[in-house]
Structures are given as C-alpha cells and as structure tokens.
Amino acid sequence: MSIPHTPAQTSQSEVINTISYDISSNDPSFPLPASLAESLLHTLVSHIAEAMFLVNSAGVIEMINPQGAKLFGAPKDKIVGKKLSEFFYRDAQEEYDNLFQGWHMTTETQLNHGPKEVLLKRNDGQPLEVDLSLSCLPASDSNPKAVFIGIMHNLSSHKAEYKELRRLARTDSLTQLANRHAFDEVLQRNWQECVSHGLPLSLVIIDVDYFKSFNDAHGHVQGDECLKRIAQVIQAALPSRHCLAARYGGEEFALILPGCNAHIAEATAMRVQQQINKLSFTAQGLDASVKISVSQGIACERNGQFRTPTALLCAADTALYRAKSDGRDRINLSQ
Numbered sequence: 266m267s268i269p270h271t272p273a274q275t276s277q278s279e280v281i282n283t284i285s286y287d288i289s290s291n292d293p294s295f296p297l298p299a300s301l302a303e304s305l306l307h308t309l310v311s312h313i314a315e316a317m318f319l320v321n322s323a324g325v326i327e328m329i330n331p332q333g334a335k336l337f338g339a340p341k342d343k344i345v346g347k348k349l350s351e352f353f354y355r356d357a358q359e360e361y362d363n364l365f366q367g368w369h370m371t372t373e374t375q376l377n378h379g380p381k382e383v384l385l386k387r388n389d390g391q392p393l394e395v396d397l398s399l400s401c402l403p404a405s406d407s408n409p410k411a412v413f414i415g416i417m418h419n420l421s422s423h424k425a426e427y428k429e430l431r432r433l434a435r436t437d438s439l440t441q442l443a444n445r446h447a448f449d450e451v452l453q454r455n456w457q458e459c460v461s462h463g464l465p466l467s468l469v470i471i472d473v474d475y476f477k478s479f480n481d482a483h484g485h486v487q488g489d490e491c492l493k494r495i496a497q498v499i500q501a502a503l504p505s506r507h508c509l510a511a512r513y514g515g516e517e518f519a520l521i522l523p524g525c526n527a528h529i530a531e532a533t534a535m536r537v538q539q540q541i542n543k544l545s546f547t548a549q550g551l552d553a554s555v556k557i558s559v560s561q562g563i564a565c566e567r568n569g570q571f572r573t574p575t576a577l578l579c580a581a582d583t584a585l586y587r588a589k590s591d592g593r594d595r596i597n598l599s600q
C-alpha cells in the first residue's frame with residue numbers, strides 16, 4: 266500500500282486506510298512521520314459522518330467534529346480542553362474518571378469498549394441518551410502519545426420509539442387500560458413483592474352482564490363506546506396508583522390491588538358497581554332507560570392460602586361465576 270504524502274491530496278477512504286494500516290501494523294520499519302499521522306487523524310475526525318472526538322490519556326477532549334459538538338450541545342471551543350467525564354452524570358462520570366486515571370496501569374486497549382448507553386450531560390444541562398464507543402490508538406513511532414477515539418450516536422428518537430412501542434404492546438387499544446399481557450406481568454411482579462413482604466394481594470374480576478344483549482340491541486359500535494365508559498369508571502375506582510386496571514378479555518376486566526385486603530377490595534368493587542349502575546348513555550344517542558350492570562368476583566391472598574398467582578386468579582374467577590349464577594349485578598368474595 267502506498268502512503269500519501271500530504272493529507273490535502275488524500276481522499277477520506279485513503280486516510281482511513283492509511284491510519285488503519287499504520288496503527289494496526291505498527292510496523293517500525295515503515296512508520297508515518299508523527300506530524301503526518303496526527304494530521305491524518307484530525308482529517309479523519311473532521312470529515313467522518315459520525316459524531317466523533319479525540320481524548321488524550323488524561324481524559325481531556327482534544328478535538329471534536331461538528332456532529333459531535335452538536336450532540337454535546339456546545340460550540341467546539343466550549344468542549345475542547347474539558348474532561349470527557351464532565352459531560353456525564355455521577356456514575357458514568359466516576360467510571361470514566363477511574364478509567365483514565367488507571368489506564369496506563371493496564372494494557373492500553375483495555376479501555377476500549379463498544380457501543381454502550383450513556384446519559385450525556387449537554388452544555389445546556391439537558392440529558393441526552395447516546396451510545397458511546399471508545400477505542401485506544403496505542404502509542405507508536407508515528408503516534409508518540411496514545412489517543413482515544415470516541416464515537417457517539419444519538420439514541421433519543423430510538424428510545425422514544427421503543428417506549429411508545431412498549432406502551433402500545435401493553436395497552437388495550439379500545440379502552441386504553443392495560444391489556445392481558447401487561448396484567449400477567451404485573452400480577453407476577455406484585456405476587457412476588459407482596460408474598461415476600463407479607464402484604465395482602467387482592468384480585469377483582471369484573472364481567473359486564475348480558476353484554477351480548479346490549480350489542481344485539483344497540484350494535485357493536487355502541488357496545489365499544491360502552492366498554493370505554495366502563496373502563497373509565499373502573500380506572501377511577503382504583504384505591505391507589507399502585508393498583509392496576511386491565512381489560513382481561515372481551516367484556517371482562519380485572520383489577521390487581523397490591524397491599525389491599527379483602528375489605529379494601531370489596532369497597533373498590535362496590536364503587537365500581539355503584540358508578541356502573543349510574544352510567545347513562547343518552548349522550549351517545551341511547552334512551553335514558555338503557556342501563557348496564559357488572560358482576561364481580563374477589564379473591565385475596567393474605568396468609569399463604571393460595572400457592573400461586575394462577576390459583577388466586579382461579580379463585581377470583583370462581584367467585585365471579587357465583588356472582589353470575591346468584592343473579593348478576595353483585596359482588597362475590599372467595600372464602
């Protein structure tokens with residue numbers, strides 16, 4: 266491979282190839298002059314499309330390209346000369362300070378790490394989620410001082426998208442309550458927490474009475490509106506923000522009430538019953554005589570009587586079945 270004489274005559278790919286050749290071969294019989302190597306490195310950092318910066322062995326930023334400065338949220342002169350760790354929050358700050366303080370005691374490349382999520386403290390004080398990779402260009406004849414190359418990517422839009430996808434995956438699209446998947450996950454978590462801390466855990470299953478008749482009489486669109494109204498009532502009836510209301514099936518809802526005994530669960534179910542009975546559908550064009558009711562089954566884990574969350578769920582379901590068979594519009598507590 267021929268080595269170009271001046272960076273000005275060199276294309277970006279040639280520069281990258283040359284630097285890789287020089288650094289990776291580290292061939293003492295064929296070194297680049299130090300000033301040329303440094304100049305090539307700066308050309309590379311300036312022209313590359315990634316957000317990139319150079320840090321010296323004391324952890325101080327020596328150079329940053331425009332894309333990098335944009336992520337840091339400051340002009341270059343406000344960044345160059347500062348320690349890299351100043352742009353991180355506490356834990357990462359300590360981690361990078363320690364890394365640079367101790368790097369010469371280990372092998373140079375031991376500091377290298379691939380893309381890693383870090384919270385960047387931008388110049389305006391705002392946090393920015395980025396991934397950062399750090400690579401050491403070890404000292405050589407062409408490169409008398411080891412230098413570290415940092416490459417960053419802005420993760421904020423990916424993170425926001427991931428958060429929204431996760432929310433959608435856990436939400437029932439009609440009622441906006443938690444869906445069955447989220448219910449199962451939260452039940453497992455609450456079960457472990459409550460059992461290990463000796464706290465009660467109650468479940469309430471709520472099933473709309475004669476909903477098929479409602480649909481048959483008023484149509485599925487009205488039925489959907491009705492389910493949304495029921496979901497709002499159920500959400501508003503929760504005794505605390507630690508509780509969860511979920512759409513468990515078609516016209517079936519379920520509440521997880523961590524830390525709540527049977528007494529609180531019953532009071533919650535009564536609030537649901539009263540508010541559902543009061544619902545009016547005149548605003549959506551139905552007659553004032555149209556009314557609905559729900560049947561509810563409650564089960565409470567208190568002193569280890571249920572061995573698993575599934576057993577607790579089955580008990581609440583059996584209690585619901587009894588509420589239905591006893592005439593509907595009522596609450597049944599599993600004994």
Ligand SMILES: Nc1nc2c(ncn2[C@@H]2O[C@H](COP(=O)(O)OP(=O)(O)OP(=O)(O)O)[C@@H](O)[C@H]2O)c(=O)[nH]1
Nearest residue numbers: 472473474475476477478480485486488489515516
């Ligand atoms: N509009 C609408 N209807 C739904 C939805 N999911 C389930 N359903 C309806 O809910 C009804 C449930 O009927 P059934 O299981 O027979 O129960 P029910 O008529 O409520 O009677 P009981 O539960 O025994 O009081 C069916 O007609 C389903 O079509 C939905 O998302 N939207």
